[in-house]
Amino acid sequence: MLRKNIDQNWEFINGKPFMVPGYGQPGKTVHLPHDFTIETDTNPEAPGGQLTGYYGGGVGTYTKILEIPEEYEGKRVLVEFDGVYMNPTVILNGHVVARHHYGYSPFHADLTPYIKTGKKNRLAVIVNNDAQPNSRWYSGSGIYRHVDLITAPKTHIAPWGIYARASHVVNGTAFVVVETTLENHTGEDNNIWLDIQIAKDIDNSLAGTGRVKVHVPAGEKAVGQVKIAVENAELWDIDSPNLYKITAKLCSKKSVIDSEITTFGIRTISVDTKNGFMLNGRTLNLKGGCVHHDNGILGAKSFKDSEYRRMKIHKDNGFNAIRFSHNPMSRDMLDACDRLGLLVINEAFDVWTMEKNTHDYSQYFESDWQKDMESFILRDRNHPCVIMWSTGNEVPERGGLSNGNNWAAKIADFVRKLDTTRPITNSIPSFFNGLEDEDQSKFFQDLMENSKKQGGGIINLDGEFGQKIWGDYTEAYAAPLDVVGYNYLSHQYEATIKSYPNRVICSTESKPMEMFEYWSEVERLPNLIGDFTWTSFDYIGEAGLGRQDYYDDPEEAAKSNKKNHIAEYPWRLAGGADIDLCGFERPQLAYRRVLWGGEETFIATHNPKNHGKTEVLGRWAWPDCENHWSWSGYEGKPIRVDVYSAAEEVELILNGKSLGKKPSGKANHLTAKFNLTFEPGTLEAISYIKGHKVSSDILSTAGEPVGIRIVPDKEEVSSDGQSLVHAVVEVVDKEGRLVPTSNLKATAKVDGAATLEAFGTGKRQTTENYTTGKFTTYKGKLLAIVRAGYESGTSELKIGIEGLESDSIPIKLK
Incomplete structure (x- = not known):
């Protein structure tokens, strides 16, 4: 099978096209993957409401001209969609060739009956996400995953037709069963040789071979199976994710008719009530x-x-x-x-x-x-x-x-x-x-009677x-x-x-x-x-699951507890996760690392504006706390500090003065709690086991914003139209420290051979748009995502933040 990615250069229009190709509203060129909903603004009247983050849906049409060479005559031609949300209608040269409803499953559209070899062929995909609401979270709209054009002879390996699994592993030798599904789209029975090779993915070194002859009746499918012994097998594991490559070839007496490659890993899994989940014979x-x-x-x-x-x-x-x-x-x-x-x-x-x-x-x-x-x-x-x-x-x-x-x-x-x-x-x-009905009424009657003790x-x-x-x-x-x-x-x-x-x-x-x-x-x-x-x-979506609310009046807090899962516009995000929308850590992630056996010490300072108030948390929320000591305006005010630690006890030191030790560890839910007065400077927490220091965490108060720091995850990418650079943008003080309380207007622009794909923050309530290049810093940070173009060269990401000198970084495309 010849697989060619066709993500590049689609024409997109909002709505359905005019009945005559080439007429009607002009479109814009997009490169897949594409989501036309994320380009829109949120709307308080969106039918999905908080479930979809106040985003709507809509209808969009993607069109691409396929140049089909004459040598494709007599072959099968398919398009593979990895995901389209939702209800796509696939049209070739005016003919409807496929419809698909589920927005998340991959599917194939067979173009063979209507393809015109040696000519231009118009492929159109109408995406219909207009019937709202249809999701409990943000779905997006459009061809949001990859699309491949597949060509193959009339007798060929089926798409996704290779299936490999290790039946057992003995003394380092893995016995791998490889099943390959073949399709015969001719009018004659076919007897054909199937050759299988297994090689290491890392260096292509040969690990095993097999061969079998398969009888494929006319117009039907058949499966060829071989069992191959892979000696000194390198198992796939969470600490050593070794992969192998399988190449399947259909061969006649003279040549290779068709071939396909897939990766797989050799490993064993099991579950039972005594050993739990086992990977390669060990419990995890x-x-x-x-x-x-x-x-x-x-x-x-x-x-x-x-x-x-x-x-x-x-x-x-x-x-x-x-x-x-x-x-x-x-x-x-x-x-x-x-x-x-x-x-x-x-x-x-x-x-x-x-x-x-x-x-x-x-x-x-x-x-x-x-x-x-x-x-x-x-x-x-x-x-x-x-x-x-x-x-x-x-x-x-x-x-x-x-x-x-x-x-x-x-x-x-x-x-x-x-x-x-x-x-x-x-x-x-x-x-x-x-x-x-009868039991459901009983359930809710009992639930409401016990709602207070259940947490509301x-x-x-x-x-x-x-x-x-x-x-x-x-x-x-x-x-x-x-x-x-x-x-x-x-x-x-x-x-x-x-x-x-x-x-x-x-x-x-x-x-x-x-x-x-x-x-x-x-x-x-x-x-x-x-x-x-x-x-x-x-x-995005299910907005406000992780919300925190604080009340001066305990009675008001009790009333709010009944509706703390409701989040009105402009809430956009669920907001209760360990990692925020941009991939930045939240304090609860550090707590989880400690819970899972980490030896670190982590300081979580609670926002002093909430001190003394009644805390009401959404059922998926974590308290409002941060890993910083920059609470300007609250000097001399009381503040609560939690220190996450698996050690026996934790000492807290403020500006060189010890504030004493508090117990931590499992007996105290891995948290040492301190109440103190906020004083700018340096806050340090030290964890001890049997009097010996295990680890520590140090926070220093940041100064005024004076500059911008841009930290990309890579400086060079391929000019494949798909590679991304994730650049973290930070507001820093004169010492180079992040200023976590800055909320400043920012802009991002990309010049050259790449484009700005997204720019934003993990702020849970906002009306700003991730695709405009304009956003407000949140907790001193933003994320800029730069997408490679299809030509080599140099691009420049430029960041401007109000009151600060702009900064930029080069990005090379090779």
């Missing part, structure tokens, strides 16, 4: 984070560099697992997890037959679920990072409604036909929905009635699963182990403020294989 607790598909200030656009950066931030901070929430992600994101050694729960759906939003995928589920599930598993099953398939998240059918138990079994059975090597899971919460609100909460019925009502639904995902259900662990001792559990969602308790349970219970926080990386 899953240190997990849930992530949505958007790429921060890029919107929905998926680039290899942005996906890799986002995943590497997780890896560098101790995460070993990612849950794709709640849909198939991009091929680039999977490749990043493969190469970084991150384990993945690969999730298919957020809805089945019962809707969560008026226009969501539930409208198409019954007719489309099989093809969407198949395409995403076939595309992804060679990735060693994928350790579980998730069939759904918090679907209302979980208690048996709408034939839910039968659906759970049917979907799990279908997955096992495609891949027998990975456990199947599904995430189940409490019954805030999903019960028959109703989302993902449970009451006595819900806890009592949960296990029995969900058992038939959970029975087909290998691992049962529990969302916010730590209170069900003991009952589960007692009633269902053979069940393997994974905490597939938990809240930041409860991470200590959840992780303690992971360490204590062999049935519980890991914990995934909601969320590890901030995202």
Whole structure:
């Protein structure tokens, strides 16, 4: 198969095109990936409201002229879309060749019947995201992932047709089963040789070969299977993510007819109630984070560099697992997890037959679920990072409604036909929905009566009635699963182990403020294989889940507790994650590193303006605190300082004077708490075990803003139209220290062979646009993302900030 990327040079227009090609409104040239929603401004009247971050949808049309050479005559021609949101109609030369509903699954459009060789062919994709609301988070709109043109002979290797897996590993030799699906689109039966080579990805050194002859009937598919012994196999692991390359070739007596290459990794996985999750024979607790598909200030656009950066931030901070929430992600994101050694729960759906939003995928589920599930598993099953398939998240059918138990079994059975090597899971919460009318009324009546002691609100909460019925009502639904995902259900662990001792559990969602308790349970219970926080990386939509509110009047605070999950415009972000929208660390991330065994000391200073007030946190929030000592205007005022440390005790020193020691460690939830008076200067915290210093953290008060510092993650990129430079922009004082309280108007501009793809911050409430090159600094920082063009040369990123001398950096494109 000849695979050619065709991301470059598409014409885009808002709306549908005029009926006659070449007439109507002129378009603009865009290079994929592209998200036309992120280019728009937010709107308080957006149909999706806070769920979509007050962004809307719309209709857009992408058109590309394909030059199809005459030698393609007699071949099959396909277009592979990695993801289009949503409802795309694919048109070639005026003919509708494909429709697709799900906005997250990859799919193919067969152009063969209408292709004109030796001529120009007009390929158009109409994207319809106009029916709002259809999502519980920001979806973006458009062709937001890559597009490839595929050509192949009439008998060829099927797209995603290679499937490799290690059946077992003995004394360093891995026995790799390679199944290759072949398609015969001719009118005659075909007997054809299939050659398989396995090589190390790092240096292409040969690791094993196999050969088999396959009979492919006319108009049908067939599978050729070989088992290859790979000696001295280098296993894929979280600490050594070794990859291999498989090359499959279809050969006649004289030549190679077709070939395809894919990567895979050799590793073994298992789950059980005694050893938990095992990778290559050793038990691992899953240190997990849930992530949505958007790429921060890029919107929905998926680039290899942005996906890799986002995943590497997780890896560098101790995460070993990612849950794709709640849909198939991009091929680039999977490749990043493969190469970084991150384990993945690969999730298919957020809805089945019962809707969560008026226009969501539930409208198409019954007719489309099989093809969407198949395409995403076939595309992804060679990735060693994928350790579980998730069939759904918090679907209302979980208690048996709408034939839910039968659906759970049917979907799990279908997955096992495609891949027998990975456990199947599904995430189940409490019954805030999903019960028959009588029981649902009982649930909410009981919940409201107990809401005060439960912390207020109703989302993902449970009451006595819900806890009592949960296990029995969900058992038939959970029975087909290998691992049962529990969302916010730590209170069900003991009952589960007692009633269902053979069940393997994974905490597939938990809240930041409860991470200590959840992780303690992971360490204590062999049935519980890991914990995934909601969320590890901030995202657009579900705005205000992580909000913090502070009240002078405790009674007002109590009233607000009933509606603290509501976030009105201009809230945009969820706001409760460990890592903000730009990839910058929040204090809770440091706490998690300590919780997972880190020896660091971390100072978290609470905003003194909130001292003495009643704190009301959203259910996914962390208190308003920062890792800085720059609270200008609060000199002489009381301030609370928390120090995160696993050590026995922590000493706090302000301007050379000890303020005493406080206990920390597990007995104190890894936190030493101090109350003091703010005084500019230097604040130091030192951790001790048995009187010996373990680690420390030092903060110094920043001065006035005097300059700009630009820190790019790379200085040279390929001129491939896809490579990105992520440049962190900081406001600094005369000593070069970040000024974390500066909020200044900033501009970004790129000259030369590259373009400015995005510019913004992780601020949760804003009306500013990430695509205009104008934004206000937040906590002293911004992020500029520069996209390479298709020509070599030098570009310059220029940053201007009000009151400061502008600065710039060169970026080379080779």
